[in-house]
Amino acid sequence: MDFSLSKEHQALQAKAKEFTEQVLYPHEMECEENDGISKETHNQIIQQVLDWEFNAPNHSKEDGGQGFSIFEQTILNEQLGGATGAIWDALWYPSYPMRFASPQQKEEYLIPTCQGKRRDAYAITEADAGSDPSQCTTRADKVDGGWRINGEKWFVTIGDIADYILVHAHVDGDVNKPTVFFVDKDLPGVELKRTPLYTHHFAFKHPEYIFNDVFVGDDKVLGEVGQGYDMTKDWFVEARLGIAARCVGAAIRAANEANEYAANRVQFGQSIRDFQAVEFMLADMAVEIMAAKSMLYRLSWDIDQNNDRKMNHARAAALKLHCSEMVCRVCDKAVQVMGGRGYMREQPVERLWRDTRVDRIWEGTSEIQRVIIGGQIKKRGMEIYTGW
Ligand SMILES: Cc1cc2nc3c(=O)[nH]c(=O)nc-3n(C[C@H](O)[C@H](O)[C@H](O)COP(=O)(O)OP(=O)(O)OC[C@H]3O[C@@H](n4cnc5c(N)ncnc54)[C@H](O)[C@@H]3O)c2cc1C
CATH class of the missing domain: 2.40.110.10 (Butyryl-CoA Dehydrogenase, subunit A, domain 2)
Structure with a gap:
């Protein structure tokens, strides 16, 4: 059994990190100060997304997208999640149900959307x-x-x-x-x-x-009249995995920021990281991220190997629940490690702390994920979560 990333996956990871840091990070403060980005900035990012070939990762090449696997989307989304102000949303994932579009609808809507001409x-x-x-x-x-x-x-x-x-x-x-x-x-x-x-x-x-x-x-x-929910079922899996991956990426950036600050901040004549109270916060953050990331990678890989829609749906709910709650705990600790600096909007940790709150609400609240998980345990037994 080999859990390591392939050379191709490592290359994608490095490229996605570079894209996020070079293309998205420079616009974070513009977004923060203006509650959004200008049309000009948006157009610049659209062009960059096309140049880096990250447009519509979730749609087939035939339809103008990148045809990424679930695991590849996870690698990309994890890196994107480090960006604050949800600037990652300037990299477009056309709605999944458009895969059910007719050939004429694909020409009119899906293909130009994948190409960055429509949204x-x-x-x-x-x-x-x-x-x-x-x-x-x-x-x-x-x-x-x-x-x-x-x-x-x-x-x-x-x-x-x-x-x-x-x-x-x-x-x-x-x-x-x-x-x-x-x-x-x-x-x-x-x-x-x-x-x-x-x-x-x-x-x-x-x-x-x-x-x-x-x-x-x-x-x-x-699609067809009456198919409104059927088409969204697979989408929930992809969307929840996307949220989970971005949460892991956000938590990693917050933890890195806090770690660096703790190493350099001196109070009472010593680095604050030498206070056990601070060191333990950093340790907890690392462990939380490690657990969530392991779950994220394992499930993303698993979904690429099987077509068990119900199982995937059941497990994606658990992943979204865990990662969205994890990132809030990690970002909260990152703010605490940085003291008053952590509460300043110019600091990424403050913005990540605020930005990630919505991940426990959209695409199904934490309570709705628990309803799904509880129902699945009742129907199929605990094993679908514990026996893999
Ligand atoms: C920033 C943002 C962007 C969004 N974008 C979109 C979008 O693009 N398109 C779109 O269609 N929607 C969008 N949403 C809506 C989002 O999906 C809903 O907010 C979410 O599904 C919850 O619905 P609600 O806000 O009406 O809360 P409610 O359903 O009213 O829930 C209120 C509370 O009751 C709890 N609750 C409800 N039912 C149960 C239950 N059965 N068991 C236990 N607890 C329960 C909830 O967990 C929550 O705590 C967005 C929301 C936000 C905040």
């Missing part, structure tokens, strides 16, 4: 539909030649820069017919409601949109 946002959440999306009230009604969409969506990440939104709606208001529609943002009836502020300073925004009698043609249904 999608994915809107499921509503005022009364969060963890339980079956409560969605956005509806699509059949009319001559297409559909009329009415409703409101919240937290539409990158809704500000996306030029089209994949809108999850119930056909005829029927919860059994969840369906996803391509909705171009410039269509009549698509209205920006408001752009709330959040805890983090994110490269892009998470606005709310109203869809007021928006007409879309028959060709705008992604």
Whole structure:
């Protein structure tokens, strides 16, 4: 058994680290001070992403992406996760369900998105539909030649820069017919409601949109009517792995920053790392990261070897839960090791501490991950988590 990274994986790891440090880090303070990045910066990063061949890692080369395996995505995402302000989101991962697009939809949406010419946002959440999306009230009604969409969506990440939104709606208001529609943002009836502020300073925004009698043609249904949830199941696995990998990367950067600071900071005539209280915090951080990273690599490798969707879904929930909770503990300690400096927004540890809080909320809260894990233990036994 060989757990070491292959030469190709090591090369990807080095390239992803270089990309993150050279292309993303220089814009972190711009993002922090302006609660986002300028159009000019964004365009520069888009060009760099294309030059470094990191565009659309999750889609096939045939569709204009990089066709990365899950393990390769993990290696990339881990490095990206070190960047603050979610600038990593300027490296686009077009929504997974677009793999189900028709050839015509691929030409119109997926391929130009993979090429960096268009950008999608994915809107499921509503005022009364969060963890339980079956409560969605956005509806699509059949009319001559297409559909009329009415409703409101919240937290539409990158809704500000996306030029089209994949809108999850119930056909005829029927919860059994969840369906996803391509909705171009410039269509009549698509209205920006408001752009709330959040805890983090994110490269892009998470606005709310109203869809007021928006007409879309028959060709705008992604997949089939009623397939809205089926298409997102595999996506949850990829998205949760992506979050877990970025959490590990964020924790590593925070731990490195704290370690370096502890080595150089002198109080009471000695380096603070020689106080056992500080040394123990660093030790705990290292162990937390080591455990999470082992779990991340093992599961990412495992998923590339098998097509057991249910098992992958069950384990991805455990990984997302563990890594998102781990990074918050590690970043909190990093802030503590750095004292008042750790509380300054100009320090990466402060920004990482704030940025990673959302990882316990989006793509399913920690409680929802526990609901999934608990259900799986009941159904298949403890072994699926402990017996591998
Ligand atoms: C910054 C940000 C970006 C986002 N981007 C997007 C996006 O692009 N597209 C999109 O569609 N959505 C997006 N979301 C929405 C996100 O997915 C939801 O916030 C999340 O799923 C939780 O839903 P909620 O906020 O309505 O909380 P609720 O579902 O109301 O949950 C509130 C609390 O109740 C708990 N709870 C709920 N149900 C259960 C249960 N069964 N058992 C135990 N506890 C439970 C939750 O864990 C939580 O603690 C984003 C959210 C944020 C904050």
